[in-house]
Amino acid sequence: MQKLWGRTSSSNVMKVLWTLEELGLDYERIDAGGAFGRTREPEYRAMNPMGLVPTWQEDDGWSVWESNTIARYLCNAHAPDGTLYPSGxxxxxxxxxxxxxxxxxxxxxxxxxxxxxxxxxxxxxxxxxxxxxxxxxxxxxxxxxxxxxxxxxxxxxxxxxxxxxxxxxxxxxxxxxxxxxxxxxxxxxxxxxxxxxxxxxxxxxxxx
Known part of the structure; x- marks a missing residue:
């Protein structure tokens, strides 16, 4: 299943969570960042070299980071003709x-x-x-x-x-x-x- 790495108290993670809700997508969220750690681990840095949250990970292991970019990617991938991120x-x-x-x-x-x-x-x-x-x-x-x-x-x-x-x-x-x-x-x-x-x-x- 697609995964969102990040803690819910992060403003940038909130942004992606709201986008996912608007698009009605299924995903697994994994606590990371702040008190949850994980962002300094080599496996995480391989996905996101900045060691920040959020990171979005696809089923095949491909990942993307930076919250605005994740939001745009999700709209492009799942609602290219939607109003959330208009195509015009x-x-x-x-x-x-x-x-x-x-x-x-x-x-x-x-x-x-x-x-x-x-x-x-x-x-x-x-x-x-x-x-x-x-x-x-x-x-x-x-x-x-x-x-x-x-x-x-x-x-x-x-x-x-x-x-x-x-x-x-x-x-x-x-x-x-x-x-x-x-x-x-x-x-x-x-x-x-x-x-x-x-x-x-x-x-x-x-x-x-």
Whole structure:
């Protein structure tokens, strides 16, 4: 059976799990990364030289890593004509633009906020860095707020990989004990994501 290597608390693993749920695919998930270890073992590094999660492994042993790439591969392999990763060059470019924007701009400050409040010990927390990250994120989330002002999802009427890539960070933004600007469209978008079973099952979880 196809295997997904990675722990469920990883934002990147969540992304793939939600994609799998949207596609209705069967798979086996194997805990790896963090407290579960395994990622430093030679067998794992042969699949993923970075030693990170997730890694997707096919029945014949072929593997692919990097969460966005895994999500795109799964759509190409199992739903090439679906709406999750549209095939038209312009709709696909739109989805990929937001996927790249999330990685290039939003993830770093969101990670600072998340780690400060959830993962780091009190004596390891840099509150000046957290404050700057919140300010940066507030500016970035305003862009998303404007984007979803007149549509339910990031790229229109249907959920796409742009939403899958963004979902974990939306959930964390609204779940972290922080001060946030009033962004009503973003709040409505978050509620819309909660209508997707895969988001509820794999992403909208207690922070850890």
């Amino acid at each position: 060059p312009r709709p696909r470019a739109e989805v990929e633009t937001w996927m790249d924007w999330i990685l290039g701009h939003l993830v770093n400050p969101m990670v600072v906020i998340f780690f400060t409040h959830v993962r780091l010990k009190e004596n390891e927390r840099d509150w000046n860095a957290e404050k700057k990250a919140r300010e940066d994120c507030a500016r970035l989330w305003k862009i998303v707020d404007a984007r979803v002002a007149n549509q339910p999802f990031m790229c229109g009427q249907a959920v796409t990989l742009a939403d899958v890539a963004l979902g974990c960070w939306v959930h964390r933004w609204f779940s972290l004990p922080i001060e946030r600007p009033d962004l009503p469209n973003l709040a409505r978008y978050y509620e819309t994501l909660k209508t997707r079973p895969g988001f509820v099952k794999h992403v909208a979880l207690p922070l850890e």
